[in-house]
Amino acid sequence: MNKDEVNKLLKWEHESEDEMWLDFIGADYGHKPPEKLNSIKEDKTRHASNLLKLLKLDQDSIVLDLGSGIGFIAEFIADHVKHIHCADISGTFLNECKKNLKDKKNVDFHLIEYGNLDSLKNKSIKFVYAQAVFIHFNLFDMYIYLKAVYNLLPSGGQFLFDYSEIKYVDFSKESYFMKTLNLYLNDRI
Secondary structure, eight states: OOHHHHHHHHTTOOSSHHHHHHHHHOSTTOSOGGGGHHHHHHHHHHHHHHHHHHHTOOTTOEEEEETOTTSHHHHHHGGGSSEEEEEESOHHHHHHHHHHTTTOSSEEEEEOOTTOOGGGTTSOOOEEEETTSGGGOOHHHHHHHHHHHHHHSOTTOEEEEOOOOGGGOOTTTOHHHHHHHHHHHHHOO
């Protein structure tokens, strides 16, 4: 892989809509996720409802959706909070997120650099969630983002994220893992 291809992968940019959907959803809904849009949105709404309860979000809450993807969770959360900031390292995802949330007046969008949340300081964010984001991270990425969120949140702020346990990962079916592993193996020196 050349440098441009590596940068494209690390920034989660996509040349085709099919590629974007597969990176966003994975193969859980087959290789044409848009054909299962209703099921996907129902699933994301269930996740969002759980986040709302776990974080005890209300109409006074100012929230960061870290790794917002195309905004399906933020779309639900926005109706229940004062303000939501959608942040992603992917311009492709963020543009789709803007389209999906165009009717929401309490949403801001932030294209962030890897591990850098400085642009979100002074936004009064007290709650952060990262749904299906840390599952893509190695230990170093986790440290970098945990530290960035820690530095962003005020005392008493809350951060909720998920991650995969290694025993549940089927490496033979995880194309993202294999792509990343190959990059790591080629560029680890």
